Amino acid sequence: MAEKKTTRIQRQNKHRIMQAALEVFSTSGYRGATIDQIAKTAKISKSSIFYYFPSKTEIYISLLTETLEEWLEPLRVLDHDGDPADEIMKYVDRKLQMSRDNPKASRLFANEIMHGAPNISDILHGSLKQLVDEKCVIIQQWIDEGKLVSVSPYHLIFMIWAATQHYADFEVQVDAIVDECMGRDQCFDEARETLRTVFLNGLLPR
Amino acid sequence: MAEKKTTRIQRQNKHRIMQAALEVFSTSGYRGATIDQIAKTAKISKSSIFYYFPSKTEIYISLLTETLEEWLEPLRVLDHDGDPADEIMKYVDRKLQMSRDNPKASRLFANEIMHGAPNISDILHGSLKQLVDEKCVIIQQWIDEGKLVSVSPYHLIFMIWAATQHYADFEVQVDAIVDECMGRDQCFDEARETLRTVFLNGLLPR
DNA sequence: TTCATTTTTGACCGTTTGGTCCAGTTTTTA
DNA sequence: TAAAAACTGGACCAAACGGTCAAAAATGAA
Structure with a gap:
């Protein structure tokens, strides 16, 4: 022991x-x-x-694994029994909030993945894929029940990841382009409204 | 001379x-x-x-500047006189195509920006911001003319960037998650369809 | 206080890295 | 074809880097 x-x-x-x-x-x-x-x-x-x-690598791997759970948690709570619009916007909101509150963690993962994910490759193919698979079943059910328009659940999740993490990973680019007189909070509010409009209009049938 | x-x-x-x-x-x-x-x-x-x-840095900067124009070009052709739906999908398609055909260039920029863009900071604040500002005026006009629902043009562009470049920058993650029996072309086709559905449904009023 | 344990640090080591140098080879030019 | 110019590569260098070590300093139990 x-x-x-x-x-x-x-x-x-x-x-x-x-x-x-x-x-x-x-x-x-x-x-x-x-x-x-x-x-x-x-x-x-x-x-x-x-x-x-013991080593630089050990620090790095500790960081990655320690942050990973927190990182995946928002997707975990996606619930089939909730209202699809609510559930999806809750997910978008939480991911956006994480990009605002802890952009460094986002960039840590982005770096690792862009460099080929040598240290978390097994997690990507293992628990991450499994989690995404599960949640894609839920989304597909919503689609089959006519609650969402027909899209690929996988690519929808990618789209949510991309659109939200963008504000953390490419922070300096966002800051360079949005009006400098706009505060950080206002920028995220506008981002939230835009994502809400596009995702809800884009996904809900009428 | x-x-x-x-x-x-x-x-x-x-x-x-x-x-x-x-x-x-x-x-x-x-x-x-x-x-x-x-x-x-x-x-x-x-x-x-x-x-x-003359130096490592010089190679790197040459690469960045040489690739940059090609990188910005798809946005340049966004035309106010075209049909908004066509123009936006044309832009999404071209960006997605670039992510498929030249993911390395995408990752080159992503790396640079994630590390604080020390070498292209002036371009970000200069010609890139200027180009984006211009195109946002066009998108805002479409919105004012009732051809698009009301969203922030800036964040719409960010969303398109994010959703398309994701397939280049996070290629290994995408590959880890999508079914391994799915070919590369099929994956991009599904991505295209999903983006088309979400963006067009999400942005066009009815 | 005493002494053992834990914690801190500056000096040091081997390797890697960006970059130089120069002698030699190939290509161009007249 | 021969001199000049362009090009190549192996040996080398100084700085930076990950990591070690032993000795000093701080801490804590008796």
Whole structure:
């Protein structure tokens, strides 16, 4: 049985390192990030980082797996018994909110996937695919029941992912293009309204 | 006046290096790419690369600027005098086609933007913003003329970008999730149909 | 206080990387 | 065909990087 002794200092420092690592990995990617950067961001020495983690890779993988569950959760709650319009907009809203509140986590995954997902390939083909498959069945049922127009459930999910995560992953591009006098909140409100209009009009039969 | 002497060998080799650089930069990002990788991919020695280009950064920036025009072109042809439904679907189709035919270019930009766009920040705020502003006026006119439902033109464009580029940038995720017995062409056909349904239903008033 | 344990850090190491140099080879030109 | 120009590649360099280590500093139990 593994020892369970984790002191307060250990938890504090591990947490500080993970925070700093998220900051650095999400903006520079795995290869672009350096331990020195993480150390400086965490205000700790490089050696101390290796006292708490065995390697750079280990920090990175810890980050990915730790963030993943939270990342998938919104899709998990998609419920067949709810109203399709409500359920879909709830999903869009939650994903959009995550892009606003934790864009770094989004960019962390985006980086990993764009580089070929070498560390989470099994998850993509495993639990992620399984979850998406499940939810696609639900969407297909809605379609069969005449509650939604006929689209490919898979590509609908991709479309929701893309449209919402865009605001996290391509934040600097969005910021460059929308009027600089527009506040962050207002930008997300407009995004929400646009997504609501397009998805609900686009998917609900009349 | 600058010299214009470019031999056949120069053009050939520069082109081969650029091809290899696109391959490597798009999969590894700027920082993750190494000159050795590019050299090996181009089947040329590292020194030869530095004979044709002064630095790694210069190769990268050349690639970005060279690919950029082609990248923006589909938006340029969006025409106010055309039918809104046709124009928007033409735009979606072309962007989707580019994601299929040249995903590496898409990932090159995605990487650059996700890392804060240090090399194309001026373009983002300059010609890109200007182009988007122009086209948003057209979309707003369509809305004012009652030809489209009321949405934010900016966020509509973001949505089209996101939904189409997703298939290039997150290719491995898409491949992991869609049925492996589905061919690439079929996948893009289904994507096209789904985007068509959602955007046209979502945007056209009735 | 004493002493063992945990934590921190600066110095150091081997490898990788962007980039240089130059001697040699090929291609162009006259 | 021979000189000049363009081109190639192996040896090399300095900086940056991931990671190690031992000694010092902080912490905690008696």
